[in-house]
Amino acid sequence: MKFLAYANKISKKVxxxxxxxxxxxxxxxYDSALHYIKAGGKRVRPMITVLSxxxxxxxxxxxxxxxxxVEVLHTxxxxxxxxxxxxxxxxxxxxxxxxxxxxxxxxxxxLLFAYAYRCLVKSLDYGVTVDRIVKAIxxxxxxxxxxxxxQALDMLLPVVDKVDVNxxxxxxxxxxxxLFASSASIGAVLAGGNEDVIRRLRESMINAGIAxxxxxxxxxxxxxxxxxxxxxxxxxxxxxxxxxxxYALNQVDEKKSKRLRDVLGNRxxxxxxxxxxxxxxxxxxxxxxxxxxxxxxxxxxxxxxxxLESEDVEALEMFKEVVEFMVKRNY
Amino acid sequence: MKFLAYANKISKKVxxxxxxxxxxxxxxxYDSALHYIKAGGKRVRPMITVLSxxxxxxxxxxxxxxxxxVEVLHTxxxxxxxxxxxxxxxxxxxxxxxxxxxxxxxxxxxLLFAYAYRCLVKSLDYGVTVDRIVKAIxxxxxxxxxxxxxQALDMLLPVVDKVDVNxxxxxxxxxxxxLFASSASIGAVLAGGNEDVIRRLRESMINAGIAxxxxxxxxxxxxxxxxxxxxxxxxxxxxxxxxxxxYALNQVDEKKSKRLRDVLGNRxxxxxxxxxxxxxxxxxxxxxxxxxxxxxxxxxxxxxxxxLESEDVEALEMFKEVVEFMVKRNY
Numbered sequence: 001m002k003f004l005a006y007a008n009k010i011s012k013k014v015x016x017x018x019x020x021x022x023x024x025x026x027x028x029x030y031d032s033a034l035h036y037i038k039a040g041g042k043r044v045r046p047m048i049t050v051l052s053x054x055x056x057x058x059x060x061x062x063x064x065x066x067x068x069x070v071e072v073l074h075t076x077x078x079x080x081x082x083x084x085x086x087x088x089x090x091x092x093x094x095x096x097x098x099x100x101x102x103x104x105x106x107x108x109x110x111l112l113f114a115y116a117y118r119c120l121v122k123s124l125d126y127g128v129t130v131d132r133i134v135k136a137i138x139x140x141x142x143x144x145x146x147x148x149x150x151q152a153l154d155m156l157l158p159v160v161d162k163v164d165v166n167x168x169x170x171x172x173x174x175x176x177x178x179l180f181a182s183s184a185s186i187g188a189v190l191a192g193g194n195e196d197v198i199r200r201l202r203e204s205m206i207n208a209g210i211a212x213x214x215x216x217x218x219x220x221x222x223x224x225x226x227x228x229x230x231x232x233x234x235x236x237x238x239x240x241x242x243x244x245x246x247y248a249l250n251q252v253d254e255k256k257s258k259r260l261r262d263v264l265g266n267r268x269x270x271x272x273x274x275x276x277x278x279x280x281x282x283x284x285x286x287x288x289x290x291x292x293x294x295x296x297x298x299x300x301x302x303x304x305x306x307x308l309e310s311e312d313v314e315a316l317e318m319f320k321e322v323v324e325f326m327v328k329r330n331y
Numbered sequence: 332m333k334f335l336a337y338a339n340k341i342s343k344k345v346x347x348x349x350x351x352x353x354x355x356x357x358x359x360x361y362d363s364a365l366h367y368i369k370a371g372g373k374r375v376r377p378m379i380t381v382l383s384x385x386x387x388x389x390x391x392x393x394x395x396x397x398x399x400x401v402e403v404l405h406t407x408x409x410x411x412x413x414x415x416x417x418x419x420x421x422x423x424x425x426x427x428x429x430x431x432x433x434x435x436x437x438x439x440x441x442l443l444f445a446y447a448y449r450c451l452v453k454s455l456d457y458g459v460t461v462d463r464i465v466k467a468i469x470x471x472x473x474x475x476x477x478x479x480x481x482q483a484l485d486m487l488l489p490v491v492d493k494v495d496v497n498x499x500x501x502x503x504x505x506x507x508x509x510l511f512a513s514s515a516s517i518g519a520v521l522a523g524g525n526e527d528v529i530r531r532l533r534e535s536m537i538n539a540g541i542a543x544x545x546x547x548x549x550x551x552x553x554x555x556x557x558x559x560x561x562x563x564x565x566x567x568x569x570x571x572x573x574x575x576x577x578y579a580l581n582q583v584d585e586k587k588s589k590r591l592r593d594v595l596g597n598r599x600x601x602x603x604x605x606x607x608x609x610x611x612x613x614x615x616x617x618x619x620x621x622x623x624x625x626x627x628x629x630x631x632x633x634x635x636x637x638x639l640e641s642e643d644v645e646a647l648e649m650f651k652e653v654v655e656f657m658v659k660r661n662y
Binding site: 024025026028029080083084103104106107109110111113114115117118121124130131133134137138140141144145148149151152153155156 | 355356357359360411414415434435437438440441442444445446448449452455461462464465468469471472475476479480482483484486487
């Protein structure tokens with residue numbers, strides 16, 4: 001796809017910007033804060049910010065600080081999420097709290113949170129007007145609030161045999177899709193985009209973000225450890241209420257449901273128990289269900305993206321490609 | 332003192348503002364986020380913001396969102412600090428992570444962090460211009476970055492027998508004094524204060540903040556449990572490198588130093604061991620040393636505050652009273 005080459009270019013610019021801004025002492029704090037950024041990552045959100053700015057009539061350049069801001073905010077949420085989920089690997093490297101300890105990881109996330117704002121305010125040096133910056137800051141704040149609410153909802157989703165799928169969608173919309181939507185609207189607002197474009201960009205991203213997370217759930221069960229950068233079955237070990245688990249618990253008989261619930265969140269479960277739980281989930285038809293559900297949201301996302309108009313035809317094309325990439329991910 | 336009645340009035344306004352802004356779902360997230368604010372607190376930082384705005388020619392009213400922002404940012408740091416220090420009580424109530432668990436406390440702090448920015452951006456509704464708001468946002472960000480650095484420095488201060496007092500001062504300046512300084516400069520900048528006033532306000536607050544923290548260390552050893560709102564000796568149990576401990580370790584003989592280091596950070600230490608450690612500290616002359624050091628910073632803070640000029644004589648008087656209150660605290 002065309003956008004992949006462009007994504008490399010933007011990634012490089014955003015990374016250079018981040019390394020220029022996030023510097024300081026003490027060393028363990030800054031090393032831990034930059035750990036995931038150095039480990040790689042797809043930088044999908046910065047691409048969305050830059051393309052949304054271009055679609056809205058702005059240059060790629062003016063969107064770089066905003067693109068860095070959303071990537072840094074995203075990285076902060078990863079650091080804290082990994083503590084909460086007790087994840088041990090991410091992007092093929094040990095998680096921040098595994099290397100530096102939970103206490104440092106908490107502060108490291110906090111530092112990144114602050115730097116997300118620092119990045120965004122630097123839009124001033126790129127000629128963005130203060131009124132647009134204040135609007136973008138409010139959008140970044142909105143995303144941060146919504147992501148925290150989504151994270152709390154995720155933690156509060158109980159491991160029970162009947163969970164409403166709507167509760168899952170609400171959680172995912174807040175925890176995952178909101179930041180994609182804000183990545184788009186921040187780019188658009190920095191470029192002076194109008195309300196209507198911002199609304200469409202956001203709606204497309206909300207739907208794409210939900211599809212993205214559903215596919216993430218599927219990959220967590222079927223994916224390859226090397227590509228995932230973390231062990232398979234970790235969702236099961238952590239007792240995560242993924243769409244697969246929710247569907248399976250809703251479908252299977254009492255005996256299987258109990259067996260599944262016994263393994264979910266049991267950190268001492270051995271590989272054969274994890275495999276058994278995975279089998280129960282697969283045999284329930286959860287994967288087909290989840291794929292269909294992802295497809296529904298993907299369709300909506302693509303449809304809305306097709307209603308966008310812009311003089312920057314190239315940016316528009318690439319935005320649609322990014323939407324496809326998000327919803328069809330198998331990485 | 333005159334400012335105490337005024338502080339009550341400002342506290343009320345700031346609290347009303349905070350409760351108006353920080354609302355949402357899920358309930359455990361919002362309950363935990365507001366836990367410390369509801370438990371009381373001196374609201375010194377909001378007072379500093381409001382008085383700094385008045386000194387700089389602004390009204391009390393325009394500074395309320397900024398005052399709320401610094402209080403909310405301060406509260407976020409308390410929630411995360413308490414996890415890190417494993418504190419069990421604060422302001423006479425169990426700490427957030429004790430009531431809601433560490434995971435929720437992490438997210439709860441993150442939520443407050445985001446809401447600090449939300450509060451500040453609401454200055455728009457109070458007629459503050461966007462350029463001043465962007466400056467204030469950058470100051471809030473600067474404070475958040477500096478506090479995280481200070482927190483990391485604190486965690487990295489090793490329990491060894493010789494620690495440079497300058498390292499302690501650097502840590503305290505970042506962890507505690509920086510937010511006092513930003514509370515002042517945010518108020519001033521929202522009101523359009525000039526660079527010179529902002530510089531003096533900040534310098535006064537840096538010195539007052541250091542004196543405040545040294546007195547906090549002293550109170551941690553001598554203070555009354557009911558007034559402190561947390562158990563005595565908790566600094567010793569947590570192995571905190573307070574100025575008292577640093578001085579004592581620098582002064583006492585090898586035998587006492589070893590005894591003290593054995594108890595510091597030992598969470599299983601019983602009351603008699605804690606008392607023994609406290610005795611070693613007291614007999615080393617650490618309290619007199621710390622009081623003299625606090626006095627030095629207090630003097631500088633007061634001197635600088637006296638060089639301030641303003642048409643709002645009442646605000647100027649109260650600001651000096653707040654400085655005195657901070658540096659002579661016995662609460």
